[in-house]
Amino acid sequence: MRLRLATRGSALARWQADWTARMLGQLGHQCELVVVTTSGDRLQGQIDAATPQGLFTREIQAAVLAGEADVAVHSLKDLPTQTPDGLVLAAVPPRATAADVMVSERFASIDALPQRAIVGTGSVRRRAQLLAYQPKLSVAHLRGNVDTRLSKLGKRDYDAIILAAAGLERLGLSGRITQRLPTEIMLPAPGQGALGIEARADDQATLAVLAALNDPETRAATTAERAMLAAIGGGCLAPVAALAEARGDRLRLVARVLSFDGTQMLQTTVEGRLAEAEELGRRAADELAARGAAELIAQTRGWLG
16 A cells, blocks of 8 residues: 655654554555644744644645645654544654653763753643752753754753653664753653544545554553543643553553743642543543643643733
8 A cells, every 4th residue: 555644844754654664564555755844833922821722733734634744754742632623633652751751961860950041842741840950050942853843952052951851762863962851850741752644434444454553552652641631731832741651551641731931830640441531531631630730721821811
């Protein structure tokens, strides 16, 4: 079968699409990439609460819906929890590491950063957790692809930057990692480290092919994380973090919501069966909501405009 895979054009997005094509090739299918420029690629300013969701995904989804491609390959953490009509999340392959990391050319760890050290990140989630752990830090906005962020660090614009470990590892840049941040300090974004592969809901032949790439444990873990995010109503730009881990037929989900400045943090842990992933996510959201999560998210929207 010949499949057209829609993807962004960044080095990391191309790696993800190439990996998907390679896995499908091993199953006997031919693939070609359809590179799509998204709104997020064109945006020059800061991404904040006023920015529409799906910034890096909706044009890719539109290409599949229009029949210009058969498959959409995304970073799952960028994919809104609401799937457009006509598409389905066909596969979530085995997850890479979900962790965040610090990269610095001068300091060996987050604890070694001096007072007012400038740490770059484009994520409200990372900002809030950094300030919760080390209020002395100065967190500065940083966006762009991996190479762009690393180059800004090299120019000494920042003392350190925070990135997803998976992106560096996939691009062969593991050697740039200074410190892997423990989840006690930095819980990842829902779906971080995983790919989300979509196809048209009525394309049964393609769905059958993609099913071979799905990893049940990763699918259950990310389902729980994304169900929590959907139920809490924060969207991917809010200071919401989650990580679910499977152990046999059991699933453990840790979820966290913070204020924009990191001075307030709510966390809950829920456990249950793998088959209850979506229910676990909703339960975690309910527990956080009962303790004031909506107010913290609303405060963040106020900070960001």
